[in-house]
Amino acid sequence: QLQLQESGPRLVKPSETLSLTCTVSGGSISSNNYLGAWIRQPPGKGLEWIGSIHYSGATNYNPSLRSRLAMSVDTSKTQFSLKLTSVTAADTAVYYCTRDGGNSANFEWGQGALVAVSS
Amino acid sequence: QSALTQPASVSGSPGQSITLSCTGTSSDVGGYNYVSWYQQYPGKAPKLLIYEVSNRPSGVSNRFSGSKSGNTASLTISGLQAEDEADYYCSSHANINTAQVVFGSGTKLTVL
Numbered sequence: 748q749l750q751l752q753e754s755g756p757r758l759v760k761p762s763e764t765l766s767l768t769c770t771v772s773g774g775s776i777s778s779n780n781y782l783g784a785w786i787r788q789p790p791g792k793g794l795e796w797i798g799s800i801h802y803s804g805a806t807n808y809n810p811s812l813r814s815r816l817a818m819s820v821d822t823s824k825t826q827f828s829l830k831l832t833s834v835t836a837a838d839t840a841v842y843y844c845t846r847d848g849g850n851s852a853n854f855e856w857g858q859g860a861l862v863a864v865s866s
Numbered sequence: 867q868s869a870l871t872q873p874a875s876v877s878g879s880p881g882q883s884i885t886l887s888c889t890g891t892s893s894d895v896g897g898y899n900y901v902s903w904y905q906q907y908p909g910k911a912p913k914l915l916i917y918e919v920s921n922r923p924s925g926v927s928n929r930f931s932g933s934k935s936g937n938t939a940s941l942t943i944s945g946l947q948a949e950d951e952a953d954y955y956c957s958s959h960a961n962i963n964t965a966q967v968v969f970g971s972g973t974k975l976t977v978l
Contacts (some may be wrong), residue, residue, distance in 0.1 A: 784967075793869070794904075794912065794955050796967040807966055843911055851959040851967045852902040852917035859911050 749774040751844050759838075760866050765831040769857060770837035770843030776825055777802045780849035783820060783827035787840040788859075795840075799847050800827055834864045870895065870956055870970035877976040882946045888939040888956030888970045896937035901957035903932055903941045905952050912955060916941060945976075951977040 753766035769783060776783060796808040800818040807818050812831065820827040831838060841861045845853035846862040871889040878884040888903075895901055901919045904912035914923050916932035919939065929944045940959070943950055956970040961973065 772906055786969075790927065793972040794957075794969040796957070796969060799967075809966070847967075848917070850918055851898075851900040852914060853904075853912075853919075853957075854923060856911040856913075 749846055749855045751846065751855055751857035753842060753844050753857045755860065757860065757862055759834055759862060759864050761835055761864055762833055765834050765838060765862055767842055767860060769800045769827050771825040777822045782838045782845040782847035784845045784853060785829045786845060786853065789840040799801055836864050839864045870958060870968055872970040872973045874955060875974045875976065877978055878946045879978050880946055880948065881942040883942060884946055886941045886954055886973050890937050890958055892937060894958040894960040894968055895934065895939050898959040901934055901939040902957045903956045907952050924952065946977055948977050951975055
């Protein structure tokens with residue numbers, strides 16, 4: 748069973764960059780139908796798809812975040828990462844990393860990382 | 867890329883069958899058979915219940931079933947149980963050229 752774990756700073760200052768890494772265990776991310784995805788959930792609100800990345804490095808981003816977003820993948824370390832620049836309080840959320848089965852369905856999820864944007 | 871529309875809340879009694887709706891457009895729900903449903907308990911990560919409109923991942927109870935008609939997808943829960951009380955989200959593929967995904971606004975299911 749694939750397991751995912753988010754890691755990174757839990758407090759980020761406004762205008763700075765939010766950085767998170769997802770470490771995958773129990774399987775390989777170097778698969779044609781594997782996409783690593785990021786999804787966030789502001790406190791008390793619904794889910795928002797941030798974007799996804801294939802092990803080849805090909806990315807798909809939410810148009811509303813594209814100008815501030817960068818994702819990368821390190822298959823040797825079985826990790827993929829998220830960077831969101833120029834953050835504001837509106838970016839405060841629980842950030843989940845997931846495995847997308849290539850069919851827009853997120854089969855496995857990390858436990859989530861609450862990241863607060865505050866000075 | 868607008869959120870899919872779900873009723874904010876639904877309630878039902880134990881043993882009852884209940885259907886949750888998820889309405890989109892021809893650019894998402896109506897355009898692809900890539901609709902998924904998730905169950906989320908407070909403070910927990912969502913869990914995939916249904917993928918590709920009507921398929922259940924291994925281990926998901928057959929009390930959960932999915933369907934789609936036009937731009938509206940549905941999740942039916944049969945034999946409602948107290949443990950089904952949770953938030954439910956739908957999602958859909960949303961762009962013909964990329965792997966973009968859009969989520970629904972979520973439905974809070976209360977078991978009376």
